[in-house]
Amino acid sequence: MLIKSPVDEVKKRENSFRIISSILNQNGRNALYDLTGLAGGFKLSQEDLDLLETYAGPAIFESQLQNLGKAHLGGEKILAFNRTTSGILATILALVSSGDEVIHYLPKFPSHPSIPRSTALVGASYREFDNLDEFEINDNTSLVIITGSTMDHDIIKEDEFLKIIELSKSKNIPVFVDDASGARLRTVLYHQPKAMDMGADLVITSTDKLMDGPRAGLMAGKGEIVDLIKSKAHQFGLEAQSATIVGIIKAIESFSGERMLDAFRKKHLVYEAVKKGINSIRETPTGVMLSADDLINELNQKGVETEFSPADVACVFAALLLRNYHIVTIPAVGMPGASPTIRIDLAAKDAERIDKDYIVKAFIETFSHLNEI
Amino acid sequence: MLIKSPVDEVKKRENSFRIISSILNQNGRNALYDLTGLAGGFKLSQEDLDLLETYAGPAIFESQLQNLGKAHLGGEKILAFNRTTSGILATILALVSSGDEVIHYLPKFPSHPSIPRSTALVGASYREFDNLDEFEINDNTSLVIITGSTMDHDIIKEDEFLKIIELSKSKNIPVFVDDASGARLRTVLYHQPKAMDMGADLVITSTDKLMDGPRAGLMAGKGEIVDLIKSKAHQFGLEAQSATIVGIIKAIESFSGERMLDAFRKKHLVYEAVKKGINSIRETPTGVMLSADDLINELNQKGVETEFSPADVACVFAALLLRNYHIVTIPAVGMPGASPTIRIDLAAKDAERIDKDYIVKAFIETFSHLNEI
Numbered sequence: 001m002l003i004k005s006p007v008d009e010v011k012k013r014e015n016s017f018r019i020i021s022s023i024l025n026q027n028g029r030n031a032l033y034d035l036t037g038l039a040g041g042f043k044l045s046q047e048d049l050d051l052l053e054t055y056a057g058p059a060i061f062e063s064q065l066q067n068l069g070k071a072h073l074g075g076e077k078i079l080a081f082n083r084t085t086s087g088i089l090a091t092i093l094a095l096v097s098s099g100d101e102v103i104h105y106l107p108k109f110p111s112h113p114s115i116p117r118s119t120a121l122v123g124a125s126y127r128e129f130d131n132l133d134e135f136e137i138n139d140n141t142s143l144v145i146i147t148g149s150t151m152d153h154d155i156i157k158e159d160e161f162l163k164i165i166e167l168s169k170s171k172n173i174p175v176f177v178d179d180a181s182g183a184r185l186r187t188v189l190y191h192q193p194k195a196m197d198m199g200a201d202l203v204i205t206s207t208d209k210l211m212d213g214p215r216a217g218l219m220a221g222k223g224e225i226v227d228l229i230k231s232k233a234h235q236f237g238l239e240a241q242s243a244t245i246v247g248i249i250k251a252i253e254s255f256s257g258e259r260m261l262d263a264f265r266k267k268h269l270v271y272e273a274v275k276k277g278i279n280s281i282r283e284t285p286t287g288v289m290l291s292a293d294d295l296i297n298e299l300n301q302k303g304v305e306t307e308f309s310p311a312d313v314a315c316v317f318a319a320l321l322l323r324n325y326h327i328v329t330i331p332a333v334g335m336p337g338a339s340p341t342i343r344i345d346l347a348a349k350d351a352e353r354i355d356k357d358y359i360v361k362a363f364i365e366t367f368s369h370l371n372e373i
Numbered sequence: 374m375l376i377k378s379p380v381d382e383v384k385k386r387e388n389s390f391r392i393i394s395s396i397l398n399q400n401g402r403n404a405l406y407d408l409t410g411l412a413g414g415f416k417l418s419q420e421d422l423d424l425l426e427t428y429a430g431p432a433i434f435e436s437q438l439q440n441l442g443k444a445h446l447g448g449e450k451i452l453a454f455n456r457t458t459s460g461i462l463a464t465i466l467a468l469v470s471s472g473d474e475v476i477h478y479l480p481k482f483p484s485h486p487s488i489p490r491s492t493a494l495v496g497a498s499y500r501e502f503d504n505l506d507e508f509e510i511n512d513n514t515s516l517v518i519i520t521g522s523t524m525d526h527d528i529i530k531e532d533e534f535l536k537i538i539e540l541s542k543s544k545n546i547p548v549f550v551d552d553a554s555g556a557r558l559r560t561v562l563y564h565q566p567k568a569m570d571m572g573a574d575l576v577i578t579s580t581d582k583l584m585d586g587p588r589a590g591l592m593a594g595k596g597e598i599v600d601l602i603k604s605k606a607h608q609f610g611l612e613a614q615s616a617t618i619v620g621i622i623k624a625i626e627s628f629s630g631e632r633m634l635d636a637f638r639k640k641h642l643v644y645e646a647v648k649k650g651i652n653s654i655r656e657t658p659t660g661v662m663l664s665a666d667d668l669i670n671e672l673n674q675k676g677v678e679t680e681f682s683p684a685d686v687a688c689v690f691a692a693l694l695l696r697n698y699h700i701v702t703i704p705a706v707g708m709p710g711a712s713p714t715i716r717i718d719l720a721a722k723d724a725e726r727i728d729k730d731y732i733v734k735a736f737i738e739t740f741s742h743l744n745e746i
Contacts, residue, residue: 005604006605010603010604013607017431038427039428041426046419049415052415053412054412054413056412057415058390059397060397082614085610086610118609214615215614228380232379234708235458235709236487236490236494237457237461241455243415247425335608
């Protein structure tokens with residue numbers, strides 16, 4: 001195995017950053033195509049910058065954050081986190097005790113690792129379901145988590161969502177929705193209501209996913225619960241700092257679903273073109289993807305055997321895509337436990353600057369290059 | 374008691390932010406005097422902003438962070454955190470297991486709450502010492518922590534520091550130095566060496582403390598240990614985001630000890646003036662302070678009895694100072710468990726814009742106002 005430990009993942013990420021840095025330094029930002037859909041951004045003005053102090057910053061931007069956050073997510077109170085992952089940690093620290101159980105329902109495995117990790121940290125047990133018939137709540141369940149859209153953008157069905165809410169309410173258990181991408185994918189492309197409007201107690205979304213904000217987590221929820229979580233966030237340093245808060249405000253102000261809808265309409269062009277060379281390519285709501293397992297199958301079908309794991313091979317594919325075609329995908333730069341799927345997000349800002357044929361050519365040539373290696 | 378729980382502290386902080394926000398909105402930034410010494414700042418250019426994306430940002434600024442971070446703190450590898458508190462959490466998550474013991478030496482109690490909190494979270498035991506003769510290491514000690522300068526700016530003696538290093542090395546236990554303010558107070562005002570140059574394995578400092586950076590934690594240390602901690606930081610969302618990284622770079626580039634040395638020289642002027650009205654005022658390295666206990670004693674000496682706790686009374690004092698004189702001090706805006714001491718830091722940027730007599734007048738009048746209440 002190439003990536004044997006979380007520290008290896010740190011090294012992989014550092015290596016990819018060195019490649020990105022050399023591309024930026026030698027050829028400038030326009031030579032890089034971040035197609036992760038997570039590029040995010042920072043639309044601050046000089047005037048904003050001058051106010052970004054430890055205390056003056058949060059004070060002046062707090063009311064804007066509350067108003068815009070509620071407009072985007074609903075709920076009574078808004079709280080910004082350094083990352084969605086740290087928001088999940090703060091929530092579990094605040095609502096789950098040792099010996100409790102956390103139940104997690106998602107449209108399709110695998111789940112994001114931050115939820116089981118934080119649950120284990122507080123000494124609680126964890127179970128996950130992607131089949132409604134098997135879903136069950138125990139007496140010691142203290143939190144139900146719903147994932148609105150998975151890392152590979154599988155979307156939860158609205159009736160399943162409502163059923164989980166109903167079951168949880170019947171046992172008086174709070175429901176926390178991880179809507180990292182779902183808050184926009186579900187509502188803009190699949191016309192589902194906001195999580196808070198479907199009865200959730202808490203929801204969190206990632207403001208660099210499918211919107212031009214900084215990497216951060218934005219939570220909305222019932223006031224009393226958010227206060228408990230806010231206190232934990234402050235105790236462990238998990239809250240967003242003032243520059244990030246301003247970045248979130250600007251991202252919500254400038255958000256429109258247009259790029260998502262455009263990608264939703266055009267993705268089939270890329271899908272059909274790549275399919276000619278790589279049969280197991282699949283569509284996502286806003287682009288195309290090749291799972292690590294499918295990548296291995298494709299190699300095997302070409303008579304290529306490898307002792308490396310699917311995640312390792314996907315990581316090499318992503319590294320080649322980055323080095324040779326300057327295309328950034330998650331397996332090259334993702335955090336420990338991020339999905340190994342090679343996913344091209346056509347809603348990414350950089351997708352507007354890149355010709356679809358270039359993406360198809362990069363994908364197919366990288367696959368044959370991998371064949372050779 | 375006024376502040377009975379961490380959630381009450383959240384409400385107190387939100388209330389202070391509303392006062393700060395109304396001062397900024399009605400009278401502008403120059404009408405506010407942040408004398409916490411933690412105002413920090415954000416010296417980014419528009420060009421910096423354009424690169425602040427989730428992946429391009431960290432990639433381009435990583436090498437600058439490493440070089441400047443090592444120049445400021447020493448060590449082999451640099452890692453930036455969302456806050457010093459989250460850096461302490463990541464370190465304890467990486468180096469301490471359930472059943473271990475964390476030993477903490479500091480010049481004077483109380484210690485910062487983040488260390489015992491994180492230790493409890495991993496199920497380890499915690500002991501602290503402020504007397505070298507009592508200091509001891511057990512067989513199950515897996516981490517020794519030294520505080521270079523306490524929240525109230527009590528500074529560790531160099532020979533004590535070296536003794537703790539020696540004892541820890543003799544038992545092969547890593548030493549982590551919390552130099553939040555110490556990295557600059559110890560070195561600029563007391564000419565002590567950097568923590569890494571005195572044999573520490575890890576050090577962390579707060580880049581909004583006594584320098585014009587964002588609220589964040591900057592760690593330096595031995596490469597292998599930093600990699601373990603980096604992996605934990607990524608797993609729980611504790612690392613600094615790109616805008617914060619650029620803010621740290623600019624803060625180190627612009628750092629000079631001049632304002633600290635100037636405050637060190639002039640603090641006695643404010644000290645002597647306030648002492649005429651409040652006898653138990655004390656000097657800090659860069660200003661003056663009145664502890665919560667001394668505040669209660671002063672009231673009692675004036676014949677004023679109160680059933681409120683010292684921390685509550687200090688919090689009211691800080692709130693009056695903010696509302697009536699627009700002076701920000703930590704008890705009004707600090708995080709859960711922050712020191713209740715009323716501390717005026719003359720090295721704060723805003724101290725340059727405020728006449729010493731105004732500070733003295735605000736302090737003495739607020740004290741008599743408190744008398745009345």
